[in-house]
Amino acid sequence: MRRTSLIVATGLLGAAAFAEPVENFALADQHGVMHELYALAGAKAVVIMIQGNGCPIARNAWPHYRQLRESYSDKGVEFLMLNANLQDDRASVLHEAATFAIDAPILIDRTQKVGESLQLIRTAEVLLIDPATWQIVYRGPIDDRLTYEAQKPAATEHYLRDALDAVLAGRSIETPRREALGCLINFPDRQAQQQDSSEVPLRHASH
Amino acid sequence: MFHTKRLVLLAFLFAPSILRASDPPLVLGDFGLVDHRGVQWTLSRLGDSKAVVILTQANACARNLDLLPKYKLLRTSWEERGIEFLMLNSGPDDLESVRRTAAAYDIDFPILLDDGQLLVQTLGVTYAAEVFVIEPRSRRLLYRGPLTAGSATGGPRGVLKFESSLESVLTRAAAGSVDATVTVAAGADAEAACVVKAPLRAVPDYAADVAPVLMRNCTRCHAEGGIAPFPMNRYLVVRGFAPMIREVLMTKRMPPMQVDPHYNHFENASYISTADVQTLVRWVDAGAPRGDATVDPLERDVKPLRAEWQLGEPDYIVDVPAFDVPATGVIDYFNHTIDLPFAEDKWVRAVQFIPGDSRVLHHLLAYVAAPDTPVGELAVSEDNVSDFLEGYAPGKADATPFPEGTGVFIAKGQKLVMQMHYTPIGVAATDRTRLGLYFHDEPPPRKYQTHSISHWSGGVLEIPPGEANHRMNHNYLVREDMMLYALRPHMHYRGKAFRFSAVYPDQSTEVLLNVPRYDFKWQPTYRLTEPKLLQAGTRIIIDGVYDNSPYHPGNPDPKAVVTGGLQSWDEMFIGYITYTLPNATDH
Numbered sequence: 194m195r196r197t198s199l200i201v202a203t204g205l206l207g208a209a210a211f212a213e214p215v216e217n218f219a220l221a222d223q224h225g226v227m228h229e230l231y232a233l234a235g236a237k238a239v240v241i242m243i244q245g246n247g248c249p250i251a252r253n254a255w256p257h258y259r260q261l262r263e264s265y266s267d268k269g270v271e272f273l274m275l276n277a278n279l280q281d282d283r284a285s286v287l288h289e290a291a292t293f294a295i296d297a298p299i300l301i302d303r304t305q306k307v308g309e310s311l312q313l314i315r316t317a318e319v320l321l322i323d324p325a326t327w328q329i330v331y332r333g334p335i336d337d338r339l340t341y342e343a344q345k346p347a348a349t350e351h352y353l354r355d356a357l358d359a360v361l362a363g364r365s366i367e368t369p370r371r372e373a374l375g376c377l378i379n380f381p382d383r384q385a386q387q388q389d390s391s392e393v394p395l396r397h398a399s400h
Numbered sequence: 401m402f403h404t405k406r407l408v409l410l411a412f413l414f415a416p417s418i419l420r421a422s423d424p425p426l427v428l429g430d431f432g433l434v435d436h437r438g439v440q441w442t443l444s445r446l447g448d449s450k451a452v453v454i455l456t457q458a459n460a461c462a463r464n465l466d467l468l469p470k471y472k473l474l475r476t477s478w479e480e481r482g483i484e485f486l487m488l489n490s491g492p493d494d495l496e497s498v499r500r501t502a503a504a505y506d507i508d509f510p511i512l513l514d515d516g517q518l519l520v521q522t523l524g525v526t527y528a529a530e531v532f533v534i535e536p537r538s539r540r541l542l543y544r545g546p547l548t549a550g551s552a553t554g555g556p557r558g559v560l561k562f563e564s565s566l567e568s569v570l571t572r573a574a575a576g577s578v579d580a581t582v583t584v585a586a587g588a589d590a591e592a593a594c595v596v597k598a599p600l601r602a603v604p605d606y607a608a609d610v611a612p613v614l615m616r617n618c619t620r621c622h623a624e625g626g627i628a629p630f631p632m633n634r635y636l637v638v639r640g641f642a643p644m645i646r647e648v649l650m651t652k653r654m655p656p657m658q659v660d661p662h663y664n665h666f667e668n669a670s671y672i673s674t675a676d677v678q679t680l681v682r683w684v685d686a687g688a689p690r691g692d693a694t695v696d697p698l699e700r701d702v703k704p705l706r707a708e709w710q711l712g713e714p715d716y717i718v719d720v721p722a723f724d725v726p727a728t729g730v731i732d733y734f735n736h737t738i739d740l741p742f743a744e745d746k747w748v749r750a751v752q753f754i755p756g757d758s759r760v761l762h763h764l765l766a767y768v769a770a771p772d773t774p775v776g777e778l779a780v781s782e783d784n785v786s787d788f789l790e791g792y793a794p795g796k797a798d799a800t801p802f803p804e805g806t807g808v809f810i811a812k813g814q815k816l817v818m819q820m821h822y823t824p825i826g827v828a829a830t831d832r833t834r835l836g837l838y839f840h841d842e843p844p845p846r847k848y849q850t851h852s853i854s855h856w857s858g859g860v861l862e863i864p865p866g867e868a869n870h871r872m873n874h875n876y877l878v879r880e881d882m883m884l885y886a887l888r889p890h891m892h893y894r895g896k897a898f899r900f901s902a903v904y905p906d907q908s909t910e911v912l913l914n915v916p917r918y919d920f921k922w923q924p925t926y927r928l929t930e931p932k933l934l935q936a937g938t939r940i941i942i943d944g945v946y947d948n949s950p951y952h953p954g955n956p957d958p959k960a961v962v963t964g965g966l967q968s969w970d971e972m973f974i975g976y977i978t979y980t981l982p983n984a985t986d987h
Contacts, residue, residue: 247630247641252826256728280640293827294727341653342921343893343954344824346730372538377643381687 214327218307220275220300223286228273228300234324237269238360240353242335244274244299245316246281246289248376250339254317255295257335257348262297265357274299277308278316279379305380317375321356331356333371340374426541426582428534431519431650432917433488435510436498438660440897440916441486442651446536447951448868450482451573455547456520457511458491458528459501461594467529467547468505474547475509481574484536487511490520490528490596495662515674517598518650518681527590533569535578536951542578543569545585603686604679606635607693613676614638615701617655624704627758629825633702635690642688649677656922657793660914666926668793707754710799714752714836716742720818722832725760731822732968737769738816747807747840752799753792756832762821763923765791766835771813788850788976789816791888792833793924799836803885803931806848806980807840823921846980848885851876853942854974856964861971863894863962868949870894872973878938886978887913888925889944892968893956895920896947900975905937912940920954920968925978933982942975 219229233239242258245251262272274297276286283301290299302308311320311329317339321331336348352371359366432442446452455471457464475485487509489498498511514520523532523544533543543566550564565585572578604610614622614632622628632638638645648654655670665671683689721736755761766789789808790800802808822831855861855874863870889898900912913926934940950958956969964971 247637249629249825252629253728253824255826278640280636340953342919344728344730345954345956376641377647379640379642379688381639384687 215322215329216310218310220302220307221283222298222300223283223290224298225283226298228298230322231327233271235269236271236324238265238357239271239273239322239324240357241300241311241320241322242272242274242297243313243316243318243320243373243375243378244276244286244295245278245376245378246276246285248316249342250375251317252293253339253344254335254375255293257338258319259297261335261354261357264354268361270357270361272297275302275307275311276300277302277305277313277378277380279305279381305382308378309380309383313378313380315373315375315377318373319353321353321360323360329369330360331366331369333368333373334375428539428541429522429647429650430539431522432652433512433514433519434660434916435486435512436489436495436502437510438662438899438911438914438916439510440652441510441512442917443534443536443539444651444953445868445947445949445951446484448482448866448949449484449536450576451542451570452484452486452534452536453478453570454512454523454532454534455485455487455509456490456525456528456530456532456596457487457507458489458594458596459493459497460491461528461591463529463591463594465505468507470547471509478570478574481570483570483574485509488519488523488525488532489513490517490525492517492520516678516681517596518677520596521598522650525596527596528594529590531566533566533573535573538578540578541582542573543583543585545583549585601678601682603689604683605693606683606689606691607695607697608691609679610638610683611697611701613679614698617670617672617676619698619702623702625758626705627762629759631702631704632698634699635696638698639688639690642684646681646684649680652917656919657924657926658917659926660911660916663911663914664932665929666913667929668924668927705758709754709836710752711750711801711836711838715839716740716837718816718818718835718837720756720764720820720831720833720835722756722830723820723822725757725822725829725831726824727826727828728824731824733819733821736818736820738818740810740814740816742810742812745812745843746810746837747843748789748802748810748837749807749840749844750799750801750838751790752836752838753790754834754836755792756834757829759825760822760829761792761831761833762823762921763791763793764821764833765819765923767817767819768808768810769815769817771815788925788978791923791925793922799838801838802848803980805844806846807844808848821921846883846982847984848978848980850886850976850978852890852974852976853940854972855942856971856973859963861962861964861973863946863948863971865959865961866949868947868951869896870946870948872944872946873942874973874975875939875941876977878934878936878940880936880981881983882934882936882938882979883982884912884928884932884934884977884979886925886927886976888923888976888978889913889915889918889942890923890972890974890976891918891920891944891946892971893920893954894946894948894952894962894971895944896952897945898975899943900977901941901943902934903939903941905935918944925976927978934979940975940977942973944973946971 217231221227276299286299319335320329323330335353337350338345338348356366430444432440434440489511492515531547534541550562552562554561565583569583619632622632624631655672657670659669768787768789853876887900895918898915898918902910902912948958948962962971
């Protein structure tokens, strides 16, 4: 009988686990105003929505993010946005914000280093951070209303709202992570890193 | 032979779709492929299955045929436990040869055709008869390796027990426990005919290779002022969106309005060649490099879209009432009824739409309706509609002249009914669309007309909650010779696939149009590049598939029983045919 070997692999790159705290960062927003994460230590919760120009899901999510800000900012919740896109800069973000009436601070991450440290994948994701521990206690979509090229008239699940209620009440969040729908963010340095760490490119191992 | 493969290699293959280091490994990007029977399979839509087994296949690979009985036994054991079995042709072999091989050997699995070897390369398939197992909701890879990898225990005195690694994985998947690990079984050396011939290609050059592909396929919508949310008008934008470009190509979401290229050719369908898709994907996978050219072709050549009357000033311009589109939400289709002031009968020879705000006008359909049509109503019945005039779909804001010698008839007193479809874009917008009509001076020889082959009212259409493949079927007998010009499938949000076929008087059959991925949001009337003469006695058959599962994107309510009705959360089943009657003595 031919002997075959079995390799059971665990984990991926062995990098930061989900439960680790977010490192401090400071970024200027679209108006040139500096925002430092740890300066928000006094907030009950910090929410960061990942923005990107030209993404229909991010655009359609913004009015609902704004509604949540209207309900929760007087409860001590800070609402920010973050753009880690290669192709966006302060000028184009200002233009998009004007067109789409976005009046939240959009932190501009030109080097993509903050985006990488937050392990971002797509725009329109929201990250809910607890300043007591600086841990991300929820990350994922705002709700279940939006999908690619389609939206429902109303959400049936309100993930971010429920997570905010839980944090404010000191309860734990049932599903701390959900797959976000939105536009993939190109992180060339991350893509290159993953390629460099390969030994034998599997797809060429056929000969 | 013992192969050491590090997990991180597989990470390289899936680079664009990796979630994060702390997540379970090896998440695949979504993909969609059409099988040898014209049915599209999209991974993210298979959420009802506990696992999807992909058996790679190549016509010339003897091992596939040796193992075929084992594949069938495996399917028999596992399909009732929620495991879906697909084959992936890794040859690559063409459709006809795959069909012949499947028929000859009774290979009754869906065989996904991957002309561009995109999925083959994404998975890193090295030889046919390799097996992959994927959990469709998380899109995690659970297993890769040969069918028969495993370990033996016991014997010589005790019972020799062979435990297949694949079956261990399937056991766990069927029990709903998704592995945090992937099982990789090293394979034995493969015979030459099974080895995937994936040629190494040079990285495409942005200016010389990639920009022309984008201008050929994308920038008619991805330009300023178009329906697309961002313009492809400079390198940096395209580089930033490179992972999205790959994703929408792999799932066949883009370009929109794709039809099965194996059946007839339609002048207003989207066709993107295998070579063009490979150019884009290969370039994205190589990191979307800028290359050395000084001039950026996209920056130089992609101009804002500006509409003008292409056939000169129209004979009559219809101003569609202005509509305020809110920032967000869903706007159901609605109708404008518009009076026409003509003092005599008119024959329309050409039509052009100039959208007001093409970012929000998703499409519109214009019909000629009876004089007594109430405002806002569309006379939709089982047998026919008011005469269809023309539709507008994005990317096709060109003038549409009707075929030589034909025209659409508007009787004196008839009205225009325009069915509007708007989509909110995140900011409020107002649309003021215009429709330009061009008339014949004399009545043309033939009337250009549309008939609906329709079967949805009276309780016949009822889709149970959660049903992923509800089928509807209807047919229509052509009673006099007809010159067929165009076809339009019509279903609502749950529509998944649609096909028009013909059975000719001599009992031969032909697929007229196959739309493997029906999308309610894109509904062009597909115009045959070469019109077909259908003889009297031909039967036109329509087949539709609906998906009311939670895995169908945009399904308004997978828990609802869906019945036939006018609203878009109801369903319809209609195949529109547009034709003239060459032998008609009068109109």
